[in-house]
Amino acid sequence: MLKLFLAEVKRSWIQFIRYPAEAIGGIFIISALFYGLFLGATYVAGPSIKLGDRLDSIIVGYMLWTLVTFVLFDIAGTLQNEAQTGTLEQLFISPFGAPRVFLTRAIANLMIQFILITTILLIIMSLTGRWLSFPPTLILPLIAVILGAYGLSFAIGSLALLLKRIQQLLGIFQFALLFLLTVPTETWTGSSKVLGLLLPMTTGAGLLRDVMARQQPLNLPQLGLAWLNGGIYFGLGLTLFRFAERETKRRGRLGGY
Amino acid sequence: MQVLEVQHLQKTYRSSRKHLTTAVRDVSFAIAQQEVLAFLGPNGAGKTTTIKMIAGLILPDRGEVKINGLNPHREAQALRSLGAVLEGNRNLYWRLTPIENLEYFGVLRGLSQKVARQRGRDLLERFELSHKRRAPVQTLSRGMQQKLAIAVALIHEPQLLLLDEPTLGLDVEATQTVKRLIREIASEGRAILLTTHQLDIAEELSDRVAIINQGAIVAEESTEELIRRFSGSAYVVELEQEIDRDRVSKIQNLGAIVNEKTILIRETEILYEVLHILQPLPLIRVEKEQANLTEVFLQLIQNQSESPC
Ligand SMILES: Nc1ncnc2c1ncn2[C@@H]1O[C@H](COP(=O)(O)OP(=O)(O)O)[C@@H](O)[C@H]1O
Ligand SMILES: [Mg+2]
Numbered sequence: 001m002l003k004l005f006l007a008e009v010k011r012s013w014i015q016f017i018r019y020p021a022e023a024i025g026g027i028f029i030i031s032a033l034f035y036g037l038f039l040g041a042t043y044v045a046g047p048s049i050k051l052g053d054r055l056d057s058i059i060v061g062y063m064l065w066t067l068v069t070f071v072l073f074d075i076a077g078t079l080q081n082e083a084q085t086g087t088l089e090q091l092f093i094s095p096f097g098a099p100r101v102f103l104t105r106a107i108a109n110l111m112i113q114f115i116l117i118t119t120i121l122l123i124i125m126s127l128t129g130r131w132l133s134f135p136p137t138l139i140l141p142l143i144a145v146i147l148g149a150y151g152l153s154f155a156i157g158s159l160a161l162l163l164k165r166i167q168q169l170l171g172i173f174q175f176a177l178l179f180l181l182t183v184p185t186e187t188w189t190g191s192s193k194v195l196g197l198l199l200p201m202t203t204g205a206g207l208l209r210d211v212m213a214r215q216q217p218l219n220l221p222q223l224g225l226a227w228l229n230g231g232i233y234f235g236l237g238l239t240l241f242r243f244a245e246r247e248t249k250r251r252g253r254l255g256g257y
Numbered sequence: 258m259q260v261l262e263v264q265h266l267q268k269t270y271r272s273s274r275k276h277l278t279t280a281v282r283d284v285s286f287a288i289a290q291q292e293v294l295a296f297l298g299p300n301g302a303g304k305t306t307t308i309k310m311i312a313g314l315i316l317p318d319r320g321e322v323k324i325n326g327l328n329p330h331r332e333a334q335a336l337r338s339l340g341a342v343l344e345g346n347r348n349l350y351w352r353l354t355p356i357e358n359l360e361y362f363g364v365l366r367g368l369s370q371k372v373a374r375q376r377g378r379d380l381l382e383r384f385e386l387s388h389k390r391r392a393p394v395q396t397l398s399r400g401m402q403q404k405l406a407i408a409v410a411l412i413h414e415p416q417l418l419l420l421d422e423p424t425l426g427l428d429v430e431a432t433q434t435v436k437r438l439i440r441e442i443a444s445e446g447r448a449i450l451l452t453t454h455q456l457d458i459a460e461e462l463s464d465r466v467a468i469i470n471q472g473a474i475v476a477e478e479s480t481e482e483l484i485r486r487f488s489g490s491a492y493v494v495e496l497e498q499e500i501d502r503d504r505v506s507k508i509q510n511l512g513a514i515v516n517e518k519t520i521l522i523r524e525t526e527i528l529y530e531v532l533h534i535l536q537p538l539p540l541i542r543v544e545k546e547q548a549n550l551t552e553v554f555l556q557l558i559q560n561q562s563e564s565p566c
Contacts (some may be wrong), residue, residue, distance in 0.1 A: 007364035011353065018352045018393065086346030093312050094365045095336045101365065249316040252270055252280075252306065255346070 001104070004096060008108035016112065030066075031120050037062060038128055056132045057212045063117060064145070064208065065181065068201070070113050071149040072177060074106040075157030075241075076166060088255045092245075099154070099241055106153060110146070137218045138211055144204035144223070145181075147230030152200055154237030158244035164253070181205045186222075197225055200233045260338070260416050260448035261288045261311065266320035268306050280306040282472040284320070288448040290416070293439070295463035295480070296452040297554065303472040304452035305344050308421050311450070312341050324417055337367060340410035344421035344452075348406040351395040355386055355405050358394060359412055366413035373412060380408040384438065400431025407438060418442060420451040424458055436462060456554055460484075468557055475557050491546040492528050494520040497539040507534050521546075 017023050037059055079102075082088035092098050125131050156173060160166050185196025186206035197203055204226040210216045248254050268281040281303040288294045296304050309315040311322050313329035313336065322328060327335035342348055349358050356377050363373025381387045384404045389397055394405065403423065410418060423439065424432045439462055443449050453459050459466050460480060467477040476483060496518045500508075505515050508531055514521040518541075522528050532543070 003364055003370055007361050007370060011350070011357070011361050014357060015350070015352045085351060086343075086348055087350060089309075089312070089314055089341070089343050089346070090348055090362065091365070092314055093336050093339065093341060095333045095367050096365070097333055246316065249314060252268070252309070252315040254309075254314050255343075 005104050005108060008105045009111065012108050012112055027120065030117060034120060035124055038124055038130065056134055059132055060134055060212055066117065067110065067114065068145060068149045068181065069177065071106065071110055071146060072153050072156065072173065073170065074109055075102050075153045076160040078102060078105060079157055079160045083255050092254060098245055099238055102157065106150065135211055138208065140218060140223055141204040141207035141226055144226035144230040145201045148201040148204065148233040151233030151237030154241040158240045161244040161248045186210060197229060200229065203229050259287045259289050260325060261450065262323040263311065264321045266307060266310055267318045268310060268315065269318055280472050284474055286467050286477060288450055290448055291443060291446045292465065293443045293449045293451065293463045295459035295466045296450060296469060297456065297459045297466055298469035299454055302469045304469060305421055308419050308450065308452060312339060312419060337413065338416045340415035341419040342406045342410050342421065342423060344425065347402055349394045349402060349409065352393055354391050354393055355381055356390050358405065358409055362409045363412040368413055376412055380411060384408050400427050400434065403427060403431065403435060404438065411442065416447055418447050418449045420449065422453055423451055424455065468554060490525055492522045492525065493544050493546055494522065494531065495541040497541055504534055
């Protein structure tokens, strides 16, 4: 597993830097966005998740938004790209099995993206002399959110397998994502609170708001629920993907056609 | 020992609510080590569907695939003994170099990175691609890409290699190279299933041919035997000049057919009598009539369309 992960990191990285103009363009856009945020243009580049008004919170919110969007469309994007390149079938005849290959690849991609953004942030911080601070416990609810995001990513990937063209649906997903990450379920009470626990990723996002904006300590039972939520959505997504894989193989529509 | 066993494979596609296409009907065959089986058939005959069912990429409606005794649809281990180059695809990452492709796919097939790199180097050497080791695949010629795709399919040393139309779209020179490689790979002891709609490819490369038409296998036997079976026992004699009337009538009396400078002799016994009559006219050739796979193929396909199923 580890060797597959390392191979995926290497592959993604090479693909990213092989054409330097493209890579530099991508890095430039990310840098410009975050630099804009630093300069106080909070409305920069569309939606972000408000975790408070302090610069630290805005940046963390924006980073969360970027990473979760990245994860969400990763598997569907991989499917589409690989079908175009003509390598999709080769992934499906790996003895590791398609779900494991796609997950490993998605994690490798996320890691590269994460390192890239962090590096850019560090550079901006050293240039502006304005150092952000956020509690390290932030990582715990973040894991719950990312886990749920991978579940949804497998679900969207399943749709891509079954329907082939899902471009039109992506806008809707992005809208739903914004809702899920911003709906303040942590302030809900009674039966709607239970509903809030059932929505994907929202519990974790709420915890992030608690820690970041309200500067509360991490609520451990709530964190447990967030992880459980993430785990369940992850499992559901994976199950759906297995079903979609089998159904696509039944229709003979993997890859071409 | 059979590397691949395919039994009663059947696949029907539902392309719309009403429209059903039976792409593969009751297909069975086996391939042993060191054997090349050519799957020969016109476009749309069901070759790709069969290959993909073997690779676990299409789920059969009925029937079973066994690679070294394992079912690729249930046991992922079966895929360790399988390499495939699929039709019309490059099967490679365009942005990566040949060695990077070999390394990545090696790990994807379960090798360690170190072994994958070493084998990758050896394969590049053998496939005469070492000089392009550092060029992105995108910049290679179609022929080199196909060679590399075959190398990638061999990286984990599978016992079974599936090649779907391996020479499609290649120029003459690249076709020759790929043919040579396929022969080499088979002589190493691997079993190869190759599909083609080009008869000369099947004739040159295969030990056995399975002819598939409209989803069903209409003939399957050793390539030589198939050609022999369809070859008549007739002889053809060709002369340098037209034969004089006197000789023509004598020869016709024996029962041979004369057409300007050529004579067709159906009864082998009269061959020497005819030659005797022809003496001392200069001959160009005396030949046993040989069918080639093209004629066999046409004959079989024709027979089938005359008797609809
Ligand atoms: N996914 C699919 N859905 C519907 N029909 C298909 C599909 N794949 C192949 N077919 C049909 O099945 C038949 C066999 O196709 P194929 O196996 O690709 O043949 P070959 O490789 O011999 O050219 C053709 O009539 C083709 O149109
Ligand atoms: Mg085909």
